[in-house]
Amino acid sequence: MxxxxxxxxxxxxxxxxxxxxxxxxxxxxxxxxxxxxxxxxxxxxxxxxxxxxxxxxxxxxxxxxxxxxxxxxxxxxxxxxxxxxxxxxxxxxxxxxxxxxxxxxxxxxxxxxxxxxxxxxxxxxxxxxxxxxxxxxxxxxxxxxxxxxxxxxxxxxxxxxxxxxxxxxxxxxxxxxxxxxxxxxxxxxxxxxxxxxxxxxxxxxxxxxxxxxxxxxxxxxxxxxxxxxxxxxxxxxxxxxxxxxxxxxxxxxxxxxxxxxxxxxxxxxxxxxxxxxxxxxxxDGEGATRLAKVRVKGGDPLGHAADKVADHIATSPLVQTALLGADPNWGRIIQAAGHALAGRGPVDFDVSFGGVQVCRANQATRYDRDAANAAAAEQLVEIEVSFLGDGEATRYFCDLTVDYVKFNSEYTT
Structure with a gap:
């Protein structure tokens, strides 16, 4: 072990x-x-x-x-x-x-x-x-x-x-x-x-x-x-x-x-x-190599909307594979967040990696790419997502790797 x-x-x-x-x-x-x-x-x-x-x-x-x-x-x-x-x-x-x-x-x-x-x-x-x-x-x-x-x-x-x-x-x-x-x-x-x-x-x-x-x-x-x-x-x-x-x-x-x-x-x-x-x-997630913490701020004060957004981000295979590749891919995060709040009308999201803002109101910002890449390459990656409102939610998740797919195709659960 x-x-x-x-x-x-x-x-x-x-x-x-x-x-x-x-x-x-x-x-x-x-x-x-x-x-x-x-x-x-x-x-x-x-x-x-x-x-x-x-x-x-x-x-x-x-x-x-x-x-x-x-x-x-x-x-x-x-x-x-x-x-x-x-x-x-x-x-x-x-x-x-x-x-x-x-x-x-x-x-x-x-x-x-x-x-x-x-x-x-x-x-x-x-x-x-x-x-x-x-x-x-x-x-x-x-x-x-x-x-x-x-x-x-x-x-x-x-x-x-x-x-x-x-x-x-x-x-x-x-x-x-x-x-x-x-x-x-x-x-x-x-x-x-x-x-x-x-x-x-x-x-x-x-x-x-x-x-x-x-x-x-x-x-x-x-x-x-x-x-x-x-x-x-x-x-x-x-x-x-x-x-x-x-x-x-x-x-x-x-x-x-x-x-x-x-x-x-x-x-x-x-x-x-x-x-x-x-x-x-x-x-210890099967095959995991990197962890992420996503903090979401916005939506209703009780945090229901923020919870949905955080949950969709943490369980998105696209986000998890970007995490594996140390890619500060804000587009995948915006996609997952938009999916979470589908039917609620236009919502503007801001996204940061390790304090480096890479997206404002669903659009790319001018940012230090080296700093964003470095933040996404850490073993513990911190992602911040915000939109209008006072709710808060946090999720922790790991990357999705080839080893996970290999293990679960070979091991009966």
Missing amino acids: KERPDLERWLPLPNAVRLGDPTALPAGFRAGGVSAGSKPSGALDLGVIHCTEPAMTSAARFTPSATAAAPVVITRDRCDTSRLRAVLVNSGNANASTGKMGFEEAARMQGAGSILLGIPIEHLGLCSTGKIGEPLDGRVFVQTLPRLGDDLSSDATTFNQAICTTDLFLKRAAVDLELAGGTVRITAQAKGAGMIHPGFATMLAFVQTDAELSASRCGKLLDNALADTFNRVSVDGQLSTNDTVVLQASGASGVAPADDAEDKLVQAALDHVMLDLALQLIA
Whole structure:
């Protein structure tokens, strides 16, 4: 696996936050990962994240796909998502579009996992990732559970490895946050490299903290963070059948936010961790070589129009291939923006690359071509688009490469 890319320019640290060790779980958590032999390579394919504190709280959010996978449906509809003590994850097989058998095999794994961990079945969530439409043999994983139980520790590394499929590096993040009552830790792990688009980016993500939080607060924190992180990234514009994100709070630190100001600090710390993961996802987009951040200003104050424009730009194959070629091609951006607001009458757009304005009111300007080309050739490309109005929206995306096409023509998903 390759190393995590340098994304710090887009990840300023919030107040009272310092970077932590992403391998060291917060107090009250243990995790592990083993190989059940479902991958031809023998790579790790079964993992679990477990909160040992009975009074813990949690929140979970899932793909809105109309073809959601069996583990998503079971966790969403049958579990108490405010008390998910543990999540059992298999990789290599999505257990999606597998009919009644898929639900039976998922239920088999859930039942065996709850017995292993000694927790109620409704407190054990399930996640799967991998090929769609391939039958899952849950017995292979159930037989491996005792070894998984022996592997559990406060180190998240093997769990992180076990959830990966086509990932080229481990996606993980951690921060420590100083509150009046003491220090709380937030750690997170994710997987994902393709089929990534808002709502929420194709991925599994798991976030842990030892802060004391109510279940309702967990839900609000997670929703707020999702809105500005995983729901703002795209690799290929494709929504997955298996997207799941889980936030667990053990409360083991004994530290709770003391007031609204500290609530905001916790939110900022969580936002930072989840944006870090989201950016790592697109940095590992299948074949990706360059990332872009598009900031759109204009339209209605609520940002609906700006959102549409940003979304169309981030998912435009023409824009993504221009990004690959380090081409400050404002014409493709204008085309995508105009498509987003089709039927609304004439709209004048301004476009800049890295602060170099290349287009004003849909027409070329006189600009420093060397500076614009240099801005478009950076590893982290910044694009600004503006039109009349006060709305704002941001999207992060990657280039579209020959390797992406080659990989997805050769690998069954």
